[in-house]
Amino acid sequence: QSVLTQPPSASGTPGQSVTISCSGSSSNIGVNYVYWYQQLSGAAPKLLVYRNKERPSGVPDRFSASKSGTSASLAISGLRSEDEGDYYCAAWEDSLTGWVFGGGTKVTVL
């Protein structure tokens, strides 16, 4: 059972939009920032979003994120074949005093 819950998969055709949810609790997402990472075919994870909705330089604005209460979401608009991969949410967990992660969502571009 993941501390942060994500759907195992999501898919869309090129150009479509896909949204990935991340559900946590009052001791992680509810009180701390959410971060999103992208892992493409066996490569190292890459930071996609920090502090709930900020994008590092170089991350396209097709990627957007938000947080509300104890949940967060990542939206990918204008889906492209190179977006195919695994997406993970993360947050600091106050009760465990450490980072916790979602189980990951595999995005498939049909």
Next chain:
Amino acid sequence: QVHLVQSGAEVKRPGSAVRVSCKASGRTFNRYIFSWVRRAPGQDFEWLGRFIPVFGASDFPQSFQDRVTLSADEYTSTAYMELTGLTSEDTATYYCTTEDNSSGFSHIDYWGQGTLVTVSS
């Protein structure tokens, strides 16, 4: 842009220890915070702890407090993670990461390529 290069795959016997290294570049050494994360097959990413070289201090979750030792060498800009008392449940890919706390709120920003550690008799 931080670049992290980890040591190669390891095969270890149960009860032994493993040491993974991580050579870092791209950031002033005193600004590094090295965090270690692992992912066992079929499991979520799991945080093992972090080492803050400028303070020589470590943070661990309770589950790894007794088995993990973290360190770093400023002269070679290399971080190390040692895990003792290995069991088959420690079979995983281990990632070296860095944390950025320049804004006052720390987060993991860069990841190494991962090191596969297999524990088998």
